[in-house]
Amino acid sequence: MLQINNTHHIAIICSNYEISKRFYTDVLGFTIIREIYRKERDSYKLDLALNNQYCIELFSFPNPPKRLSRPEGTGLRHIAFEVDNIDSARMHFTNQNITAESIRKDEFTGKKFFFINDPDNLPIEFYEK
Incomplete structure (x- = not known):
């Protein structure tokens, strides 16, 4: 295996x-x-x-040709990074005038998360440790 x-x-x-x-x-x-x-x-x-x-x-x-992020299509959806403090992570981006989605809670794990986009609109998730 x-x-x-x-x-x-x-x-x-x-x-x-x-x-x-x-x-x-x-x-x-x-x-x-x-x-x-x-x-x-x-x-x-x-x-x-x-x-x-x-x-x-x-x-x-x-x-390079553009790749659609929305509507969601087949293939890689996003990348995700673990952070210790979800509120501080979100504030880091809003303080730099980077749009950060509202913090949501994963219904299965109970952990908090939010998304931003990189300069080419690749979704990047930040997930609570």
Whole structure:
């Protein structure tokens, strides 16, 4: 039987590299492991870590097609991050004029959560520890 040990990374393609790089580093607090420009693809690849663990590959490509987030379609729905204090997390975004949905409660776990969107409208969930 296959044994999967952990999630290795999440790959995200952005439409504006500098805006998304700033969002994922300055707003969300990911640290840069390495940044590579791939001349043959006219593309950047930014490897990001969360708590010293490799987590996200942020890619840029010339003129990538838009992917719909709403209405919801087949495929990856969103990414989610665990936080210790859901109210503080939401305030972090509202203080930066980033729209954060109202805090809701998961009907099955009783835990609180809310969503924001990244610069390309990728839904990002923050879930109470």
